[in-house]
Amino acid sequence: MKAYGIFAAMTAGLLPVAALAQDQDDEVFLGTIVLEYPTVPGLGEETISVTSDGIALSNPADLSELFVAEPTIAVGSSIPMSQKVYVNGIEENNLAISIDGARQNNKIFHHNTTTLIDPALLKAVRIDPGVAPADAGPGALGGALAYETKDAADLLAPGDTFGGRYKFEYDSNGDVRSNSVSLYGTGGRVEYLGFLKYATGDLREDGDGETIVGSGTDVLSGLGKMAYQTATGSRFELSYERVTDDEARPYRANIGTIIGGRPVPATRPYELERTNVVFSYTKTAPTATWDPTIRLAYSGTELFNDESALSTMQTIRGETTSFSGEASNRFVLGWGTLNAGVDFYSDRASIDYTYLPNAAFDEEAREKLKNLGVFAQMRTNPTEMSKLSFGLRADFQEFTGVDGSKQSEAGLSANISGEVSITDRFSLSGGYSHIWGGLELAENYIMNPAWTYPEDGLEETTADNIYVAASYDVGNWAVDGKVFATQIDNARAAGYGGGPGLTTDVETRGFELGLGTGWDGGFFRAGFARVDTEVDGRNADSYTGNYLTMPMGDFLTFQTAHRLGNGILVGGDAQVAFDYDDTYDPATGGQGPELPGYTVVNAFAEYSPGKIGDLTLRAEINNLFDESYASRATYGQEFDTVVPLREPGRSVRLSAEIVF
Structure with missing residues (x-):
């Protein structure tokens, strides 16, 4: 694969359910989705190989654009600091989330995002929907989601020891401007990388020309890495990544407005740091x-919400932290590979509330959770036409409540998946996992220092995942499909007034179909998915489904790109969400209102003039037809008292990147 655009390129599987493992000799078809930037084999190349392997060019500004071509992945909210990712209908906090292998524990406030990340930092994103291997980490109730940031080796051209790049980007909707600079290199046995990006902008407008409340931009992100490699091949690496969002947001950051209820300001400061x-x-x-x-x-x-200058006259600070580690080894055996080891984490969640007029109403609360895990995952090829993966992990936990009470639990998780090629064009695969999630920390913002925990302790969360898939190649076309289901039992759903021991059962099920083809210089792919979601045996709603699931429905996606002979790359994508009426109305206990469908089309052109050195120019038109809509995964669309956050209307985005 040749490089183009110097990390403006993002590769994705040709089909939404194609298995694109990082090491295909060791991986089995898990329905894995891998998005990655290509490693640069040389600078200044003017061509890109867009083949049936499915290379898609993208320039994602947020998570919704990062996963735009995947019909089973939905992202709610139009503001990055309140976006949440749903995989097969399951909210990301029920997945084993990691950044460069570091466990993420980000369940602070149900109105803001759980993992704020700048896609400009990323080299690859790997999603194991549903069935995940044992070495993906603890708590993989609905699968695993792993982000990987860039390394100097990904950016340096062969033979170079130093490099850098500068990128400027402008978005017409909101007058958003961003500047980023990277410096990287090697010296002796040392490798280093530094990246910094700053983006600012005004309020954005939806497809009706209405201002989206709290949609300004003020984001600072950075990444620093240093590695040392010995003569014998031992590599030591230290990385530091940080992203901050500091701007006035809707008072409830994932909601436009609440009609009625207690009076609150339209916006309040949100200072989020990860x-x-x-x-x-x-x-x-x-x-x-x-x-x-x-x-x-x-x-x-x-x-941190500093409302000291508002009518609410309060400050709220929530913080979650995780100290984690892993020690594992991969053994190459005669009949496959075995990855075995131990991992651990020590998570803390805290809330500090200050009511400025009267200190008697001040509150603070903390919960802690420790976990020690032992795991083994075997990957083997029983025959030339088959693959098999199976694994087991045991986890041991200790939980400490806000009152200092303690609870210890332990459980086992297991997974198995396999693929068999019936012919060289037709294959079948399937997998199953039972996951012991054990105990979970409560959301920071609803923790109550007066909680009394159940005498028999908090209930343990478990999950079962299953999928069956098939793939068939017809000439230059590929067709595949998958059916899947996830059942999570006793997911913790604590409430400030309801107590720490409340639980909820969640079920999602659906199917996915994919169709794609590639040609010399281009590709096309389409995907359709149906995702049905339930909470406690009835249709899901976004209130009860906080941190769990949302009403979803049917989605259709298209994506294409083609390299013209003059060095210009053009492409685009479309997302269609169909009307959905399997909703729930908590007021009546019956069916809720129909969620309206929408169609969004985006297009881009990218050019790297060979006579101007390593310069890449890109122009995009996002929401080409100025659709006025709220993303299906955005909170509150089924409630008459909620005005949901709408997505930005048509915008023109221009960028220029130069490599030096």
Whole structure:
């Protein structure tokens, strides 16, 4: 694969359910989705190979654009700091989330995002929907979601020891401007990278020309990495990543307006900071018996609402942190590979509330959770036409409540998946996992220092996942499909007044179809998905489904790109959400209102003039037909008392990047 646009390129699977494992010799078809930027083999190349492997160019500004071509992945909210990702209908906090291998514990406030991340930092995103391997980490109730940031080696051209790049981007909707700079290189056995980006902008408008409340831009993100490699191939790496969002947002950051209810200001300050620090040891020249991964990591997210100048006259600070680690080794055996090891985490969640007029109403509360895990995952090829993966993990937990009470639990998780090629064009696959999630921390903003925990302790959360898939190649076309289901039992749903022991059962099920083809210089793919969601045995609603699921429905996606002979790359995508009426009305206990469908089309052109060095120019028209809509995964669309956050209307985005 040749590089183009110097990291403006993002690769994705040709089909939404195609397995694109990072190491296909070791991985089995899990329905894995991998999005990644290509490694640069040389600078200044003017062509890109867009083949049936499915390379899609993208320039994602937020998570909704990052996953735009995946019909089973939905992103709610039009404001990045309140966006949430749903995989097969399951909210991301029920997945094993990691950034560069570091566990993320970000369940602070149900009105804001759970993992604020700048896509400009990313090299790859890997999603194991539903069935995930045991070495993906603990708590993979609905699968796993792993973000990986860029390394200097991804950016340097062969033979170079130093490089950099500068990028400017402008979006007409909101007058959003962003500047980013990267410097990277190697010296002796040391490798380093530094990245900094700052984006600012005004309020944006929806497709009707109405201002989207709290939609201004004020984001600062950065990444620093340093690695040292010994003569024997031992690699030590330290990375520091941080992103902040500091702007006035809707008072409830994922909702436009609440009609009625207690009076609150239209907006309030939200200062959100997320930090990720990772130290790791690996071998660049492993042997069959020594291929270790040793990692220590710290991740933390802090949210601060300073309402001292508002009528509410309060300040609220929530913080979640996770100290985690892993020590594992990959053994190459005669009949496959075995990855085995231990991992741990120590998570904390806290809330500090100050009511400025009367200190008697001040509150603070904290919960803690520790976990020690032992895991093994076997990957093998029983025959030339088949693959098999199976794994087991045991987790041991200790929970500490806001009152200092303690609870210890332990449980087992198991998974198995396999693929068999019936012919060289037709294959079948399937998988199943039972996950013990154990105990969970409550959301920070609803923790109550007066909670009394159940005498027999909090209930343990478990999940079962299953899928069956098939793939068939017809000439230059590929067709595949998958059916899937996830059942989560006793998911913690604590409430400030309801108590710490409330639980909810969640079920999602659906199917996915994909069709795609590639040609010399281009590709086309289409995907259709139906995702049905339930909470406690009835249709899901977004209130009860906080941190769990949302009403979803039917989605259709298209994506295409083609390299013209003059070096210009053109392409686009379309997303269609169909009308959906399987909703729930808590007021009546019956069916809720129909959620309206929408169609959104985006187009782009990218050009790298060979006579101007390593310069890449890009122009996009997003929401080409100025559709006025709220993303299906956005909170509150089924409630008459909620005005949901709408998505931005038509915008023109221009960018220029130069490599030096």
